[in-house]
Amino acid sequence: xxxxxxxxxxxxxxxxxxxxxxxxxxxxxxxxxxxxxxxxxxxxxxxxxxxxxxxxxxxxxxxxxxxxxxxxxxxxxxxxxxxxxxxxxxxxxxxxxxxxxxxxxxxxxxxxxxxxxxxxxxxxxxxxxxxxxxxxxxxxxxxxxxxxxxxxxxxxxxxxxxxxxxxxxxxxxxxxxxxxxxxxxxxxxxxxxxxxxxxxxxxxxxxxxxxxxxxxxxxxxxxxxxxxxxxxxxxxxxxxxxxxxxxxxxxxxxxxxxxxxxxxx
Numbered sequence: 001x002x003x004x005x006x007x008x009x010x011x012x013x014x015x016x017x018x019x020x021x022x023x024x025x026x027x028x029x030x031x032x033x034x035x036x037x038x039x040x041x042x043x044x045x046x047x048x049x050x051x052x053x054x055x056x057x058x059x060x061x062x063x064x065x066x067x068x069x070x071x072x073x074x075x076x077x078x079x080x081x082x083x084x085x086x087x088x089x090x091x092x093x094x095x096x097x098x099x100x101x102x103x104x105x106x107x108x109x110x111x112x113x114x115x116x117x118x119x120x121x122x123x124x125x126x127x128x129x130x131x132x133x134x135x136x137x138x139x140x141x142x143x144x145x146x147x148x149x150x151x152x153x154x155x156x157x158x159x160x161x162x163x164x165x166x167x168x169x170x171x172x173x174x175x176x177x178x179x180x181x182x183x184x185x186x187x188x189x190x191x192x193x194x195x196x197x198x199x200x201x202x203x204x205x206x207x208x209x210x211x212x213x214x215x216x217x218x219x220x221x222x223x224x225x226x227x228x229x230x231x232x233x234x235x236x237x238x239x240x241x242x243x244x245x246x247x248x249x250x251x252x253x254x255x256x257x258x259x260x261x262x263x264x265x
Contacts, residue, residue, distance in 0.1 A: 005123070005141060005142060005143055005239075006143065006236060006239060007121060007143045007144045007145060007146055007147055007235075008022070008145075008146050008147070009121070009146065009147035009148075009149060009231075009232055010022075010146070010147070010148050010149065011149045011151060011224065011227070011228060011232075012149075012150075012151055012224075013150065013151055013152040013219055015148045015149055015150045015151070016045050016046060016048075016049040016111075016148055016150060017049060018146075018148065019046065019049045019050055019055070019109075019148060020049065020050055020053040020054075020055060022109075022145075022146050023055060023084065023109060023145075023146070024053070024054055024055060026083060026084050026107040026145060027082075027083020027084050027107070028054055028055060028056060028083060029055075029056050029057075029058050029081060029082045029083045029084070030050075030055055030056070030057055030058065030082055030083065030084050030085070030086050030109075031057075031058050031059055031060075031061065031078060031079045031081075031082035031084075031085055031086065032046060032057060032059070032060040032061070032086045032088060033060075033061045033062075033063050033075060033078075033079075033085060033086070033087060033088065033093070033096070033097045033100075034062070034063055034086075034087065034088030034089040034093045034097075034111070034113075035062070035063060035065075035088070035089035035090060035092075035093045035113075036062055037089075037113075038088045038089030038090065038093060038111075038113040038114075039060060039062070039088055039089070041113050041153050041156070041157075042088050042111050042113050042150065042153055043060055043088070045150065045153075046086060046088070046111065058079075058081050058082045059078060059082075061075060061078045063075070063089070063092070063093040063096045063097065064096065066092060066096075066128055066130055066132060067091075067092040067093075067095040067096045067099075067125070067126060067127055067128050068096075068127065068128050068129060068130050068135070069127060069135070070130055071096055072096060072099055072100045072103070075096070075100055076100070076104065079100065079104065079106065082106070083106070083107075084106055084107045084108060084109065084145075085097050085100065085101050085106055085107075085108040085109070086108075086109050086111060087101075087108055087109065087110045087111065087120070087144070088110075088111040088113060089111075089112070089113055089114075090112070090113065090114045090116055090117070090119070090161070091116065091117040091119035091120075091126075092126075092128070094110050094112065094119045094120050095119055095125040095126050095127070095138075097110075098110075098119075098123075098125045098138075098140075098144070099125040099127060099138045102125070102138065102140045102142060107145045108144055108145065109144055109145055109146050109147070109148065110144040110146075110147050110148070111147075111148050111150070112147070112149060112154070112231055113150075113153050113154065113157060114154060114157045114158075114161040114162075114165075115154050115157075115161065115162050115165045115226070115227045115230040115231055116161040116162070116164045116165040116168065116230070117164075117165060117168050117230070117234075118168070118169070118172075118230065118231055118232075118234035118235035118237075118238055119235075120144065120147050120149075120231055120235070121143060121144065121147055121231050121232055121234070121235020121236065121238070121239070122143055122235045122238045122239055123139075123140045123141055123142050123143040123239055124137060124138070124139060124140070124238060124243075125137070125138035125140070126138070128258065131261075132258055132261070132263075133258045133259045134255045134258045137243075139243075143235070143239055147231065147232075149227060149228075149231060151219045151223065151224055151227055152219055154214075154223075154227055155213070155214055155217050155218060155219045155223060156217050157214075159211060159214040159215045162210065162211060162214045162223075162226065162227075162230075163211060165226075165230035165231075166203050166207050166210075166211075166226065166230065168230065168234065169199045169200075169203060169229050169230045169233065169234045170199060170200050170203050171199075171248070171250060172196055172199040172233075172234045172237050172238070172246060173196040173197060173199040173200035174200070174248075175196075175245065175246050175247070175248045175250075176192060176193045176196040176237060176241055176245050176246060177193060177196060178248070179244060179245045179246070179248060180193055180241075180245050185241075185245075188240050188241070188242075189240065189241045189242055189245060191240050192236070192237045192238075192239075192240030192241035192245070193237075193241065193245070195233065195236055195237050195240065196233075196237045198229060198233040199229060199233050199234050199237060202225050202226060202228075202229040202233070203226065203229060205225075206222040206223075206225045206226055207226060209222040209223075210222045210223040210225070210226035210227075
């Protein structure tokens, strides 16, 4: 039996207004986990969105600074009373929450505060050692239940994250199309490969303007298109295709370079 799950998403400066309508079906208590800067930007708006609703925030917790097993173990008691997890921040914070949610059988919702990777849309979690070196990939077919993409928060984040996200996104198209050459891909893989064109074309069309808009901290249609390409298009491709189609040489080099502190810096 094949199972494929794909998250819904809400995009815009008012994206958090959807929290209560969507999350209420999954429980009454939510734990917020994220990076420090991400929490400072998003937590007040999340709490305001659930104010006077049936959703109670059980606590807000720093994810620990690394997507490590040690930090996941540290967070387990913190989410013991929560029905669901709100994952806030960038890739490592979200992957920490993602693997924690998978292993504790909780629904989780993502609140990306930067657009640098597709982590907030995917089921795959990347786990590191405390020193930042790669430990393992955590494979699952369960992506977030929903993604809340507040474009205003992302527009106010440093533009270098958007720049990195555009590179990550364009790479997905070439990884898929080159790695699958001469294959006859199965349905899910073929869907992902076809969708991967949405990882390259928008960057070429709107990327330059989106960078200028992000540097000016302005939410524009062009910036929104690029945010959607980075988080949604790339994430859907990752969820559709087998891992052999999305792990090219760049990933191998990155995985090796994580043993060097200068890579993190």
